Amino acid sequence: MASELKGRDFIGDLDFSKAEMDLILDTAWDLKKKQANREPHPILRDQVLAMLFFFSSTRTRGSFEAGMAQLGGHAAFIESRTTQISHGDTERELGAIYGRYFDGIAIRHVDWGVGNRYLNLVAEASRVPVLNMQCEIYHPHQCLADVMTIIEHKGRDLKGKKIVVSWAYASSYLKPISVPQSLILQLPRFGADVVLAHPPEFPLMDDIVGEARDQAKQHGTGFEIVHDMDEACRDADVVYAKSWGPLLTTTDPEEGKKLQDKYQDWITDDAKMALAHEDAIYMHPLPADRDIEVTNAVLDGPQSVVIDQAENRLHGQKAVMALTMAD
Ligand code: CP
Numbered sequence: 001m002a003s004e005l006k007g008r009d010f011i012g013d014l015d016f017s018k019a020e021m022d023l024i025l026d027t028a029w030d031l032k033k034k035q036a037n038r039e040p041h042p043i044l045r046d047q048v049l050a051m052l053f054f055f056s057s058t059r060t061r062g063s064f065e066a067g068m069a070q071l072g073g074h075a076a077f078i079e080s081r082t083t084q085i086s087h088g089d090t091e092r093e094l095g096a097i098y099g100r101y102f103d104g105i106a107i108r109h110v111d112w113g114v115g116n117r118y119l120n121l122v123a124e125a126s127r128v129p130v131l132n133m134q135c136e137i138y139h140p141h142q143c144l145a146d147v148m149t150i151i152e153h154k155g156r157d158l159k160g161k162k163i164v165v166s167w168a169y170a171s172s173y174l175k176p177i178s179v180p181q182s183l184i185l186q187l188p189r190f191g192a193d194v195v196l197a198h199p200p201e202f203p204l205m206d207d208i209v210g211e212a213r214d215q216a217k218q219h220g221t222g223f224e225i226v227h228d229m230d231e232a233c234r235d236a237d238v239v240y241a242k243s244w245g246p247l248l249t250t251t252d253p254e255e256g257k258k259l260q261d262k263y264q265d266w267i268t269d270d271a272k273m274a275l276a277h278e279d280a281i282y283m284h285p286l287p288a289d290r291d292i293e294v295t296n297a298v299l300d301g302p303q304s305v306v307i308d309q310a311e312n313r314l315h316g317q318k319a320v321m322a323l324t325m326a327d
Pocket of ligand 1: 058286
């Protein structure tokens, strides 16, 4: 599967052109069909992916690991705290050494102001592709699965479709801002009109919002920011509502929780979904704070596509690995 993508890193959502994203999507659907038909597709036979985690995961770990096995290779789970990585190995050493052991290095590091830099330093020193399993700025493989899922439900041409990327209340912890940032960067390239909704204390990074506006302008799509969840949901085709921390306002967990607690009515419930189009879909990357971020009725209801989203993590990532790692 030789391609222009061979050897390339996937760290930021715009690392691949729109044409390259289309190739990845087509490959993902092809691999999804092969997997459904139990047709062997050992594109990465004998190859090994390192999966380095600085933060916990259910879907990302499971889908990368299953994906490598289905492609005929293996994924090695490496955890920062149980290796020397948390207290000694530098990013450059890790990139250089793991680049000699492995055929790809996937990393999750969401620490504020640290994670993205870490991935880029490893990538500079590595001779194999570095894949972002989520940093504090981007979650590109989640976004790839999200785009796949939206297209499966709404069609390939998203022109004129209103996609709401909304903040939602959560009480558990200050969640990263990488999911909404990836979405607002990627969705304009597929023709969608994006409405970003959040309380004033929960902005995304200025340069990411600026890039999203540029993408929207370039692709002739709408991009709007509102501070009212009801207004955002009105006539939406997709309601993608999840919590994120007020990390541009404060990184202090207690202060952040106080800010979050002001907005407990930002929950996706039947009333919010009733404002959207009748055939609107509800999306969330999971895990969700049930009956806090979203009601059980919506999360488990007929408009929810969260299980499709989670499944598409597998197929999207297999496509990225096949195209970046195959000989
Ligand atoms: N959506 C997502 O990234 O899930 P995990 O944190 O479980 O990997």
